[in-house]
Amino acid sequence: MxxxxxxxxxxxxxxxxxVKEASSHGGDVFGDLTPGMNALxxxxxxxxGSLRELLELPPAPHTMYENERxxxxxxxxxxxxxxxxxNLLFSSEVYEESPGVRQLGKVILKMVGDEHLRYRKMVQPMFIRPRAMTxxxxxxxxxxxxxxxxxLGTMDKADLNLDLCARLPVSIVTQGMGLGGEDALTFRVHLQKSMMARTLPIEEVMQASGEVQRMLKEVISSRRENPQDDVVTELVRCELELEDGSTRPLEDDEIFAYCRLIILAGGGTTWRQLGITLYQLLSNHQLWEACREDRDLVEPAIEEGARWMPTDPVFSRLVKEDVELxxxxxxxxxxxxxxxxxxxxxxxVWDNPDVYDIHRPRGDKxxxxxGMxxxxxxxxExxxxEMVVAINALLDIFPNLRLDAAAPEPQLLGGLEQRGMSAIPVVLK
Ligand code: HEM
Structure with missing residues (x-):
């Protein structure tokens, strides 16, 4: 641990x-933009027009993509x-134009077609449902x-946004990569800085990037010599299928890229999505109690959270050929x-789509x-x-858990970028 x-x-x-995270992308928008998106x-x-323009929001100070199109x-x-x-017509190559993603190296996020398939297929077994559950x-x-x-048991009150939702995912993905002990947060600080080419001085970005490289390099070389039961060891063992059907192990740079992507993709998203779901359940206390009574509702509550308020409401693609829609x-x-x-x-697709309904029948769509x-x-998975185990533990251990009525009312923040809760103040006992 x-x-x-x-x-x-x-x-x-x-x-x-x-707030800080969203405003670094230009998305320091308070309140929920969903009604405007629905109206469009x-x-x-x-x-x-871009979604930002169509919603008549001010231009972002730091756009994610560098090219005007x-x-x-x-x-x-x-x-x-x-x-x-x-994905061949609406291509993920768009991420090539994002300095933040580009500096992650050769990552599957921006690959397309056969190359994407070959790089993704070899790591997929680590992430399937049975592996996640065991x-x-x-x-x-x-x-x-x-x-x-x-x-949390030592506290009377807590902010679940910081005391649970933020801590859990970053720790799990970094431990999965073999970075234990004190390293999880230090690594996160360096990784975040290394992505901030648009806002930080280049020397600081390069220094952070060097630290990320150094910390991962140590883990990779140690796993090459001394295999452990973790993601990096599996990456070291992976065999990449080449176009001619032969295979080869991944190079260090490819393993770096995977590690950086997984840590980045797995930390912030789960933090914010867990917070959105927890707040919805706690602010509709009968839903929280329904989950306590019937634990089979916990996973549908999480799925419904990701439908009702996905933390990232917009993704982009590059259109490769003229197309009529x-x-x-x-x-x-x-x-x-x-x-x-x-x-x-x-x-x-959904009846009463604006309602967060954990009893919603699972349709065919x-x-x-x-994503999709x-x-x-x-x-x-x-x-x-992570969310299933965390919510069940809260239900098991804190029978009186409730939102703290004395605290300022939490807000959903983030606008178009990385939506999440400002706080989730609770009374635990
Ligand atoms: C609730 C939490 C999460 C949400 C809402 C989320 C959402 C997404 C979405 C929407 C995409 C598609 C991006 C696109 O099509 O351009 C994506 C891709 C990805 N996610 Fe997640 N994610 C979450 C958690 C995680 C976790 C925990 C991990 C790793 C442990 C992870 C790893 C990845 C990776 C590697 C990709 C790229 C896949 C590819 O390009 O083939 N994500 N995620």
């Missing part, structure tokens, strides 16, 4: 601040689903949740925003909160198990 998981460390408050979708499901947005389920699935749970999730519950011609070379926030509330198609979240 990582010592930093339960340490009193001011870096948690600095690193896991939704109901007006027309495909429009010219013609910009379009799709907003309903059918079109977002199609754009996510047809390997991830036994090695890292259950211990970490137990340690966090013990810490609902009568609108989108020229090759355009950037396409896919508004998953509105697609997940599409009344053509899965929500898009974890070839790039559908690799770690979604791990994320779900």
């Amino acid at each position: 990582a010592e930093s998981l339960v340490a009193e460390d001011a870096r948690y408050a600095q690193l896991f601040d939704v 979708r109901d007006r027309y499901p495909v429009m010219k 013609p910009h379009y947005t799709v907003l309903n389920y059918a079109l977002c689903n199609r754009a996510l699935r047809e 390997w991830w749970r036994k090695n890292w999730i259950e211990n970490s949740v137990a340690a966090l519950m013990e810490r 609902e009568g609108v011609t989108i020229p090759a070379g355009s950037r396409l925003d896919m508004c998953l926030g509105a697609a997940n509330r599409d009344p053509a 899965p929500h898009l909160g974890f 198609g070839p790039h559908r979240c690799l770690g979604l 791990v994320a779900k198990q």
